[in-house]
Amino acid sequence: KCQISVSGASDLTISGEVASAISDATIQALTNSLQHAGSKAQRSVHLKGTRNGVKVVIKDNGIGFRPSRVPRHSLGLRLVIFKSIESIGGQVRIDSKPGNGAAVILEWDSAA
Numbered sequence: 711k712c713q714i715s716v717s718g719a720s721d722l723t724i725s726g727e728v729a730s731a732i733s734d735a736t737i738q739a740l741t742n743s744l745q746h747a748g749s750k751a752q753r754s755v756h757l758k759g760t761r762n763g764v765k766v767v768i769k770d771n772g773i774g775f776r777p778s779r780v781p782r783h784s785l786g787l788r789l790v791i792f793k794s795i796e797s798i799g800g801q802v803r804i805d806s807k808p809g810n811g812a813a814v815i816l817e818w819d820s821a822a
Contacts (some may be wrong), residue, residue: 712740712753720759728818731794732764735802738790739768739814747772747812763819771811777804791816 724732736755743753751772758765780787787804795802795816806812 712755714755714757716757716759718759720761720764722759722762722820724764728764728798731798731800732766732816732818735791735794735814735816736766736768738786738794739816742786742791742814743768743770743772743812746775751811760819762821763817765818766816767813768816769811769813774806774808774810774812776808777806 740753740755743751747753747770751770753768753770756767756769758767782788791814792802795818798818799822800816800818803815803817804812805815
């Protein structure tokens, strides 16, 4: 189960490259949650449109993890999520610690 919500408004046109990077990173964050957060974890995705960009927050209330302990060669987190978003000039933040779930925050701003 995953709750999805949308807020904000924007007339901003997003290129296919940006849309693809954001959707790939979002799907990978959800996949990681399904694989690692635990079977009882609840998930949510919140998409917010801003005047100049997009913010996506993928959260779960699962087992959590220490982002600093994710191996550098981690295919999902490092190579798909970070590389995808950084390739379009966006930013990724991970808010997680053991026992407190995880949040992956993806942000892209056309003015950056």
